[in-house]
Amino acid sequence: MSHSITPHTSRQYDWELEDIRTRVLVMGRLVEQQIVEAVDALVNKDVEKAKSVINEDYEVDAMDVSIDEECTQILACRQPAAGDLRLVIAVIKIVADLERIGDGAERIARAAISLSDREKPANVFESIKSMANCAAGMLRDSLDAFAHMDTEAAFSVVMQDTQVDAQHENILRQLITYMMEDPRNISWAVELTLVVRILERIGDHACNICEHVIYLVKGRDVRHIGLEGMEQIVREK
């Protein structure tokens, strides 16, 4: 293979890089919608909506496989360097996080079905809905940060994660109180502890996506270095 690049080849290559970026965003919007609908189905005891979330999970899975395949093709045929290589690696990793979020949405939808026949206190559901909105918001913001290559925006998503963690703790405490009041609450409340744990993990995945965005833009791996270390790298010119 020649390393000289004809204008046509270069345009085609640019198009391929743009295509994986766009497809990540499309996959991200679908996954975000899956979370919101799964939680809606749970809160409104809407079994049909829960089933449609489960049925649509194959779309997320298909995107996972096909974006990965396109990334492998680019690595094999284009031998990308520097920023292009980081884009491909970041896309491979972001897609893995999105797939896991989609998986979480499916699990919430299954919980929605198994819990649909029971009356449960409205205030727990309000808390769960508010936590889901936060987690879905973090995901949306992390994808916006990716779309605009905006490391400041990525960093502010990471900082929001403590809020979702605090909501997780609060709802756990709420659920434990219901269990203590009446043993008949135990079985559904345990199922809801798993739901809120999934939502908490969605916040973590959004943070992972932001770390990949910072890696992509700054060329520095900011995982496991703490918030201060991350902030320093984001602020570096």
Added chain:
Amino acid sequence: MSHSITPHTSRQYDWELEDIRTRVLVMGRLVEQQIVEAVDALVNKDVEKAKSVINEDYEVDAMDVSIDEECTQILACRQPAAGDLRLVIAVIKIVADLERIGDGAERIARAAISLSDREKPANVFESIKSMANCAAGMLRDSLDAFAHMDTEAAFSVVMQDTQVDAQHENILRQLITYMMEDPRNISWAVELTLVVRILERIGDHACNICEHVIYLVKGRDVRHIGLEGMEQIVREK
């Protein structure tokens, strides 16, 4: 860069590929040990051991970052093709799964500390220990399958996952029974539901690793195609 390969360059390249393989195995052994020790600490109320698991998590994180960096270097400098490219991609993905398992071990160690001051029924702990052995065994077998590029072994790990899922269901039911018997059991039992959920996810990560092994050897993405589809691809000559 020239595409002709001198013997020296080739030996160096072979060494690099061998090195990332070896380092994945070392990281895998460490992570497996972390799970076993975290669960030991939980079962034996051994706060010191739990703390050492938490303190050693930085080693897992450091391996995560450095193996990833070596993979990026190989992609940038060696422009690997075919099987070599699949090896690098599989390693990037396996490392991400291992990092999450290590994260789970740390969470279990934290639960071990917060639960260390309370008496709890021995039979729940026996069930949890047995489930942890299964999950750690799946991880070990998935890494052996990677070491020997053995797709049959990888497939049999994937088939074991239903056992871990069944143990998860059983222990959940056991825990719910304890909660119903006495409200004073609720708080620790809820914490243990999160521990067994982490163990269940470790089984899932071991399955992911096996899927990456099959991709590496067969060049086919076997995610999301079900056990039958996977078996067919494994058996293809």
